[in-house]
Amino acid sequence: MSAGLGGLRIGLKVVARNPCPDHGFVHTETDSCQKGYLGTTIKEHDMGLYAFAATLIANAFATNNTATSVPDITNTNRSFNANSAVSAILIVAGSGVTTPTFGDYQIQTQIASSSGSISATVNPTITNNTTNGTFTITGTFTNSTGSNATYGNIGIYATANTFSFMFAHDLTNGATGYVVSPAGTVAVTYTVTIS
Ligand SMILES: [Zn+2]
Numbered sequence: 001m002s003a004g005l006g007g008l009r010i011g012l013k014v015v016a017r018n019p020c021p022d023h024g025f026v027h028t029e030t031d032s033c034q035k036g037y038l039g040t041t042i043k044e045h046d047m048g049l050y051a052f053a054a055t056l057i058a059n060a061f062a063t064n065n066t067a068t069s070v071p072d073i074t075n076t077n078r079s080f081n082a083n084s085a086v087s088a089i090l091i092v093a094g095s096g097v098t099t100p101t102f103g104d105y106q107i108q109t110q111i112a113s114s115s116g117s118i119s120a121t122v123n124p125t126i127t128n129n130t131t132n133g134t135f136t137i138t139g140t141f142t143n144s145t146g147s148n149a150t151y152g153n154i155g156i157y158a159t160a161n162t163f164s165f166m167f168a169h170d171l172t173n174g175a176t177g178y179v180v181s182p183a184g185t186v187a188v189t190y191t192v193t194i195s
Helices: 050-061
Strands: 007-018 037-043 068-071 077-080 087-094 118-120 133-142 149-151 153-160 163-171 178-180 186-193
Touching: 007 149, 007 178, 037 178, 050 077, 050 087, 050 153, 050 163, 087 133, 087 186, 118 133, 153 186, 178 186
Parallel strands: none
Antiparallel strands: 007 037, 007 186, 068 077, 087 118, 087 153, 133 186, 149 178, 153 163
């Protein structure tokens, strides 16, 4: 992150790997053999969406019970009341490679089942230092579809009042995405920084 760049921002790191053709499994970053590695994408400014702002209003800044109306992932407006705690934080992936916009409400062409939707790990510890507060939201997809899958766009889903909302949305690798073979992986790290 650039020094002096204050505010609230979402960073994104995506690492895609196919199984190693020699060893038959997916290598980690520290393995000496790196065959199967597809690429890494790092963005300092991932796109945060309307629903993410709504949860901040509802949970951090709401001083009355005035509801905020937000489209859920079916594009149906739902009310966010004060203290609308969220649950079921998911990272979701789709094959679409259309450039995301702020008004997006769902993933593009979601990949089937657990290959395209995983529970996220939210780091419960905020990193405190003198310049910012940071926490991460992470998850790793495994392509279990049985055939090649294009991981083109990813996002964060959360549930509030039984409805699901998208909080962030971005392409993984421009207009091409990552074409991942069976049993390959896509590791996703969102980093939220407030400074
Ligand atoms: Zn290998």
